[in-house]
Amino acid sequence: MTSAPALTVEGLTKQFGPVRAVDDLSFSVRPGAVTGFLGPNGAGKTTTLRMLLGLTSPTAGSTLVGDRPYADHPVPGRVVGAALEASSFHPGRTGLAHLEVYAPQVGVPRSRCRQVLEAVGLGHAAKQRVGKYSMGMRQRLGLATALLADPPVVVLDEPTNGLDPEGIVWMRRLLRQFAAEGRTVLVSSHLLREVQASVDDVVIIAQGRLRHASSLTELQARTTPAAYVESPRPDAVSALAAERGWTVTPEDAGLLVDGAEAREVGAAAHAAGIELHQLVRRDVDLEALFFELTRPHEAVAPEAAA
Amino acid sequence: MRAALVAEYRKLVSTRIWWVLLVVMVGYLGLVAAAVAASTTLLATEGTTPLRGEDAALSTYSVVNGIGYVFPLVIGSLAMTTEFRHKTITQSLLTEPDRTRFLVAKLLSVLPVGLLAGVVVVAATVAGGAPLLAIEGDGAMLGDGDVVLTLLLGVLVIALWAVIGVAFGSWVSNQVAAIVVILAFTQFVEPIARLVLSPGRRAGQGGVLPPRRRGGLADRGELLHRPRLRRPAAAVGRRPRAARVRRRVRGRRPADDAAARHRLSRLSPGSSPIRACAAARSARSGRRPCAAPASRGTGSAARSAPGWGR
Ligand SMILES: Nc1ncnc2c1ncn2[C@@H]1O[C@H](COP(=O)(O)OP(=O)(O)OP(=O)(O)O)[C@@H](O)[C@H]1O
Ligand SMILES: [Mg+2]
Numbered sequence: 377m378t379s380a381p382a383l384t385v386e387g388l389t390k391q392f393g394p395v396r397a398v399d400d401l402s403f404s405v406r407p408g409a410v411t412g413f414l415g416p417n418g419a420g421k422t423t424t425l426r427m428l429l430g431l432t433s434p435t436a437g438s439t440l441v442g443d444r445p446y447a448d449h450p451v452p453g454r455v456v457g458a459a460l461e462a463s464s465f466h467p468g469r470t471g472l473a474h475l476e477v478y479a480p481q482v483g484v485p486r487s488r489c490r491q492v493l494e495a496v497g498l499g500h501a502a503k504q505r506v507g508k509y510s511m512g513m514r515q516r517l518g519l520a521t522a523l524l525a526d527p528p529v530v531v532l533d534e535p536t537n538g539l540d541p542e543g544i545v546w547m548r549r550l551l552r553q554f555a556a557e558g559r560t561v562l563v564s565s566h567l568l569r570e571v572q573a574s575v576d577d578v579v580i581i582a583q584g585r586l587r588h589a590s591s592l593t594e595l596q597a598r599t600t601p602a603a604y605v606e607s608p609r610p611d612a613v614s615a616l617a618a619e620r621g622w623t624v625t626p627e628d629a630g631l632l633v634d635g636a637e638a639r640e641v642g643a644a645a646h647a648a649g650i651e652l653h654q655l656v657r658r659d660v661d662l663e664a665l666f667f668e669l670t671r672p673h674e675a676v677a678p679e680a681a682a
Numbered sequence: 683m684r685a686a687l688v689a690e691y692r693k694l695v696s697t698r699i700w701w702v703l704l705v706v707m708v709g710y711l712g713l714v715a716a717a718v719a720a721s722t723t724l725l726a727t728e729g730t731t732p733l734r735g736e737d738a739a740l741s742t743y744s745v746v747n748g749i750g751y752v753f754p755l756v757i758g759s760l761a762m763t764t765e766f767r768h769k770t771i772t773q774s775l776l777t778e779p780d781r782t783r784f785l786v787a788k789l790l791s792v793l794p795v796g797l798l799a800g801v802v803v804v805a806a807t808v809a810g811g812a813p814l815l816a817i818e819g820d821g822a823m824l825g826d827g828d829v830v831l832t833l834l835l836g837v838l839v840i841a842l843w844a845v846i847g848v849a850f851g852s853w854v855s856n857q858v859a860a861i862v863v864i865l866a867f868t869q870f871v872e873p874i875a876r877l878v879l880s881p882g883r884r885a886g887q888g889g890v891l892p893p894r895r896r897g898g899l900a901d902r903g904e905l906l907h908r909p910r911l912r913r914p915a916a917a918v919g920r921r922p923r924a925a926r927v928r929r930r931v932r933g934r935r936p937a938d939d940a941a942a943r944h945r946l947s948r949l950s951p952g953s954s955p956i957r958a959c960a961a962a963r964s965a966r967s968g969r970r971p972c973a974a975p976a977s978r979g980t981g982s983a984a985r986s987a988p989g990w991g992r
Binding site: 429430431446447452453458460461464465466467468469470473474476477478479480481482483521 | 773777779
């Protein structure tokens, strides 16, 4: 797997009636890394992935898998393994039969179905009807379907939904392994925290628009520690902060100290003999940053303007 | 294409519905064939000339075409609508982004099951009808050329209906809607329409709803031998028989055929569509072999028949 194809999304737009689900979205996904595709519910993640996979036609823009659109590959199922939303199985089919249905078109023998089922931990349920599977088992079966042809590109829509903690750890490790093998991995989620441990890059969207794309490290650099303090001597606290190079802004009955962790502020105040009545952590961590990035833009009222 | 065909075939046979429907179909048509055989051999009474020989056999065996087609139609439509119902269409189009190839593979993939359905259902019909014909009637006629042709065409017709079912399912992709439409049409609309439109068999009427839609292929066989089939005796025996059935259903004497037809056509939905169907069935079963109307093969009726796998 020397050079897995990259994924490219260029000026992608999708209009569903009055809803602009995806709005002029552009980003790319490199091989050899796990890219987290993040956004709140309804942000347009699934719609984007469906367009990338040729299931929905875009209103405008284009998507590429390597050098051409998904459907233009001779056997697309061998290039991209995808699992979109975990409920699309015929309940009357067994897990094994489900894989055997799709095996011919990706060019793998029946024996591979067994093998991949074992690999996702469903060996024991191979002959069980999918209708009796739990949510987590369906999720694993979806992954097994995606991995049937051992593809260089893996696209998973919310793969940790319904997985138990053990399953989540297992999925993380699997994603890391894919990246280490040089594959291109795109994983969507509505929680940054959930993929934080496994992604290298992040693409964050909200309301169909790109809000942020960078490596996770770069995003993390934008996080800052902060603390909220209340003191009978706010001037002393301000002076102390200035001395240490922290910025201070008044908030409610106290002060917000940016650039310092709560314990640092506490220690400094203690050393300076400043009385504190409250000391609260206010770090802008990844989660808070994510909220900030995906916060709905103020609803401009075009109909009011018109 | 081969891979797509194999995939579609596996989809069909990896669920239970197709053989459940086959079992029901075999039981149902076996019974109906026995009932038709009984009506042609045992129930012939005064005033009518009972169906004889080949006519009786054809009338019995052609229930495959007359009512059996609903089963392959349902099997075929399920093959398609189940993809939408369980959203497996997503995975299917991921592995086969070429929509045309997907559809063609789906259409063709039901042929093996359709042919199997045809064979077992024809066998069931023969098993249900032949004993009575042989014991009480003029014989099972299984060596007769027309009969053999009808049976073979019956197999083919059933298989083709499965293909049509797939096409229908891709048009009406909502599974419940598809099944409701199929059942409503085959069990109510069509029999009633047939009853209303066919008794007079006047030229032109066949053009509204082609007579013998489903029996069509077999009727082609009959048409080849029309001179033999249009025996005056049978033709005469038919009309009073149908009228008698209707009289029984309505519970009073109709002034004439036209009046009865008029009333039947205005049956309110609440009153007795079921009875109307029953009347349609009895009338149909008694009449089938001598079905070739005077206008048949000479005018619009024959020309309006093409396309539906007839
Ligand atoms: N087939 C459709 N028809 C109409 N609107 C649609 C359709 N599919 C999606 N939408 C709309 O597009 C928007 C984006 O939906 P999408 O499913 O892509 O969001 P998502 O980011 O995957 O959300 P989630 O995290 O809940 O899965 C939503 O407003 C949704 O209502
Ligand atoms: Mg989604």
